[in-house]
Amino acid sequence: MPIPSLCGATAAMLKVVGAILVLCAGALIGLHMSHQYASRPRQIRQLIQALQRLETEISYGATPLAEAFHSIARQAAGPVAVLLGAAAEELQSESADTRGALERSAERCWGRTALRPAEREIWLHLGSILGVSDRDDQIRHLRLAMSQLKSEEDAAQEDQRRYASMWRSLGLLGGALVAILLY
Amino acid sequence: MLEPILNALPPMIRELIASLPQQVLDDLEEIRVREKRPLEVMYRGVYRYVSVDGGLTEDVLSAYLPTREDCRILLDMLTNHSVYTLEEELKRGYITVRGGHRVGLCGKAILEDGSVRQLRDINSFNIRIAREVIGAAAELLPRLVEPGSFRISNTLIISPPQQGKTTLIRDLARLISTGGWNREGPPAPAYKVGIVDERSEIAGAIKGVPSFSVGPRTDVLDGCPKAEGMMMMIRGMSPDVVIVDEIGRPEDAVAIQEALRCGIRVIATAHGRHFEDIRNRPMMRGLIRHAVFSRYVVLGRTYGIGRVYRIYDESGKLADSLIVRGDGRDA
Numbered sequence: 001m002p003i004p005s006l007c008g009a010t011a012a013m014l015k016v017v018g019a020i021l022v023l024c025a026g027a028l029i030g031l032h033m034s035h036q037y038a039s040r041p042r043q044i045r046q047l048i049q050a051l052q053r054l055e056t057e058i059s060y061g062a063t064p065l066a067e068a069f070h071s072i073a074r075q076a077a078g079p080v081a082v083l084l085g086a087a088a089e090e091l092q093s094e095s096a097d098t099r100g101a102l103e104r105s106a107e108r109c110w111g112r113t114a115l116r117p118a119e120r121e122i123w124l125h126l127g128s129i130l131g132v133s134d135r136d137d138q139i140r141h142l143r144l145a146m147s148q149l150k151s152e153e154d155a156a157q158e159d160q161r162r163y164a165s166m167w168r169s170l171g172l173l174g175g176a177l178v179a180i181l182l183y
Numbered sequence: 184m185l186e187p188i189l190n191a192l193p194p195m196i197r198e199l200i201a202s203l204p205q206q207v208l209d210d211l212e213e214i215r216v217r218e219k220r221p222l223e224v225m226y227r228g229v230y231r232y233v234s235v236d237g238g239l240t241e242d243v244l245s246a247y248l249p250t251r252e253d254c255r256i257l258l259d260m261l262t263n264h265s266v267y268t269l270e271e272e273l274k275r276g277y278i279t280v281r282g283g284h285r286v287g288l289c290g291k292a293i294l295e296d297g298s299v300r301q302l303r304d305i306n307s308f309n310i311r312i313a314r315e316v317i318g319a320a321a322e323l324l325p326r327l328v329e330p331g332s333f334r335i336s337n338t339l340i341i342s343p344p345q346q347g348k349t350t351l352i353r354d355l356a357r358l359i360s361t362g363g364w365n366r367e368g369p370p371a372p373a374y375k376v377g378i379v380d381e382r383s384e385i386a387g388a389i390k391g392v393p394s395f396s397v398g399p400r401t402d403v404l405d406g407c408p409k410a411e412g413m414m415m416m417i418r419g420m421s422p423d424v425v426i427v428d429e430i431g432r433p434e435d436a437v438a439i440q441e442a443l444r445c446g447i448r449v450i451a452t453a454h455g456r457h458f459e460d461i462r463n464r465p466m467m468r469g470l471i472r473h474a475v476f477s478r479y480v481v482l483g484r485t486y487g488i489g490r491v492y493r494i495y496d497e498s499g500k501l502a503d504s505l506i507v508r509g510d511g512r513d514a
Contacts, residue, residue, distance in 0.1 A: 062265075062267060063265075063268070064264065065263070065264040065265045091264055097193075097259045097260060097264070101264075131262065131267065132259065133266055134266065134273075138267050
């Protein structure tokens with residue numbers, strides 16, 4: 001709808017500003033997506049490292065699970081540390097079983113990570129096997145989870161190589177396209 | 184006191200147990216959870232099933248049947264999410280949880296070289312509620328000292344299971360280690376007490392620290408075989424009194440005699456219904472012949488009336504008996 005009270009020059013100005021905003025939004029969406037692609041393999045790697053430390057805590061230290069999670073959370077960084085810390089907290093609260101604790105930690109913190117449903121499945125599966133058997137068995141299960149994560153990491157790296165730069169340019173170009181169409 | 188146990192129960196069972204009448208909860212002695220078999224409780228020596236609507240019943244058909252999920256959560260909670268930290272305990276078939284309660288476990292045993300390496304598929308739990316009854320031994324202790332002095336007599340306490348003998352020796356340890364338990368005359372001295380707690384029942388130690396009050400001058404050797412533990416106590420801790428639960432093996436007798444040679448007084452318990460049960464056991468016969476113990480106390484309790492102690496002297500003659508009125512639980 002035309003805005004009758006504005007003169008031509010002001011209208012043109014607004015149009016340019018709008019176009020720049022659309023362009024920026026497109027570029028930001030692209031950057032965010034590409035960042036997600038770049039973060040996912042890194043976070044999977046951090047999760048694998050955390051599980052490696054958990055294996056040590058269980059096999060050599062025989063540390064109770066809640067304490068073990070606290071200590072691996074302290075050594076991790078970023079969103080993965082938040083996830084591990086949340087799990088430790090849930091494990092320490094009374095009347096929470098391991099599976100429930102890991103489920104709730106995922107509900108609380110999964111959104112902050114760049115991790116996908118495949119990793120979430122592995123995480124939730126850990127909830128039903130951690131702490132329910134002897135050390136040898138725990139180590140076998142942890143190794144299995146780590147190898148599953150490793151293959152996810154490989155896939156994630158492949159995705160990153162393919163899509164990360166694509167999303168960066170796609171965002172900017174998409175923004176430009178929308179701006180031109182609206183102009 | 185029930186709080187840590189209630190928190191460890193899976194939601195459904197927790198609700199059922201918590202809804203039992205308060206008198207039952209006060210006297211609860213055991214909760215037995217068996218996968219797909221009726222949930223059972225024991226209080227005041229009575230066994231009852233717990234029905235699906237939270238009442239007590241003798242009818243198997245109306246009882247709540249714990250599910251596989253219930254058992255999974257229960258084991259998870261009892262072991263603090265960490266079965267792998269309790270491998271040694273699982274081999275022995277029981278664990279001690281917060282509050283000093285003991286939980287017996289059954290499942291499938293995994294063998295290695297003919298001995299149990301692991302217990303898995305755990306599906307039966309016997310949660311034994313440990314009760315600390317402060318003062319349980321107050322009436323008995325004055326009869327266990329040598330006349331005219333405060334020296335503790337070597338005492339053997341004889342009782343069938345679930346008659347509160349562990350509660351009794353726990354309180355004996357507390358009183359002897361605290362001192363000043365006598366009502367008249369100069370206060371009794373506080374002795375150094377060593378408890379060899381092979382099954383973590385007397386002190387209910389978690390990570391080596393007693394859950395129950397066992398007295399200020401008491402050392403607890405937790406989870407250690409009795410005979411070896413007594414020798415360790417004698418060598419390292421110089422106790423005045425050593426307390427052990429459930430003696431029965433020949434090496435226990437050797438360790439007790441070794442303790443006596445060092446001038447240490449011993450209070451021990453043994454399974455048995457009557458004094459005669461004990462007299463007929465080869466290992467005990469030797470101890471009795473050598474007059475190792477100067478007091479034998481036979482425990483009995485009658486619900487609703489009280490607790491009866493029969494005290495025999497070193498030759499096996501009934502010397503004294505003591506009736507403590509009460510509901511039979513808190514002596």
